[in-house]
Amino acid sequence: MKYVLMFAETEEFARDLEAMSEPERQAAFEAVGRWFADHSAMITHHAHLRPAETATTLRLTGGDALITDGPFVEGKEVVSGYAEIDVADLDEALAVARTWPGCPVVEIRPIT
Template sequence: MKYMLLLHEPDTDWTAVGQEELDKALAEHAEFVQYLAARGRPFSGEALRPSCTATTLRPKGDDIIVTDGPFVELKEHIGGFYVIEADTLDEAIEVAKHVPIGSGVEIRPIWDA
């Protein structure tokens, strides 16, 4: 089964943080990627630019309205995601415990193709 791990984090502009903080965050993710690789677990993942760069479309009657900002305005946003393979939710939880955790990690099973 495939699971998406949605990484919720305090909104951060990674272009504005100090080099040290950036290196630390990158190192944490490198460590997680190493953890996955060491176990031969297939995965993919991406980091997202901050929510101030987000654009949201909403239906309005027959129209679609384009608006600035994320779908929900919160203090935390989805900062990135991984897609992993796991046989059960317990396995997915075990993997997710190793994700560098910001505010929380949401585990979502992905529909089988």
């Protein structure tokens, strides 16, 4: 079964990352790289998203299209990347997500 893991940064996580020394930040990025390498057999695609402020949002309402700069919602959590995985079931997807060393929120959704 295929799932998408959406990695969401919190404001606190972003502040903590910014406060790290360069060697600490490099170690954090290397941990994420190892996670991708360790799970490469089940990851079918992944990407890191540009910051939320680079988004363009299109709202389709009543046949009209409203285009705005920025994310579709202002929030304290922002999706910063994703990985598509092919695993046996939700339990295995949860087990993989529990090992994620990056930002503190992972949303898991099945892909149909």
